[in-house]
Amino acid sequence: MQEQIPSQQDHLATLAYLDKQVKRGQISREVADVESIIGTTADTGHLVLVEFIKLLDGLSKATTLAEMRAAASQGRDSLGTLTTKVLNNEIQFPYQGKGAENVYQEIESRATGVASILTSPE
Structure with missing residues (x-):
């Protein structure tokens, strides 16, 4: 079996995910x-x-x-x-630490994602 080496992008995504999990645990x-x-x-x-x-x-x-x-x-x-x-x-509120622009992007992304599921014909 050949070893798979993750791309730089995949590696960074994994690190970001792990960092988020550590913060959630804290x-x-x-x-x-x-x-x-x-x-x-x-x-x-x-x-x-x-x-x-x-x-x-x-x-x-x-x-x-x-x-x-x-x-x-x-x-x-x-x-x-x-x-x-x-x-x-x-x-300090969490949004202040995250930065307003990041929070706006999360709101837009999550709201649109949930709305898409709720309005899906299936």
């Missing part, structure tokens, strides 16, 4: 398991959705600039501590 051991991270992500989405709904409700009822500012202030006050910590670099 996250699972040092931060939280996958299910807990999904739960935190869901909580975040729900929190943002509720705050956005409250903002829209307040803005839709506002008749003056002061009322619009008051509606916006409610959301700012609710999320203020988190915002301050982000601005002071006390906390």
Whole structure:
């Protein structure tokens, strides 16, 4: 049997895959398991959705600039501590470490991939 030598591209892809698996293992051991991270992500989405709904409700009822500012202030006050910590670099979201452009590419690729499967006639 002849030994197969991987191409440089295949070798780099394998190294990238292994690096990703190591990081996932570290996250699972040092931060939280996958299910807990999904739960935190869901909580975040729900929190943002509720705050956005409250903002829209307040803005839709506002008749003056002061009322619009008051509606916006409610959301700012609710999320203020988190915002301050982000601005002071006390906390960092994963997308900040990955880089926004990489995250946008992942969103586009995964969203399109899932949509293709969901809309496939088979």
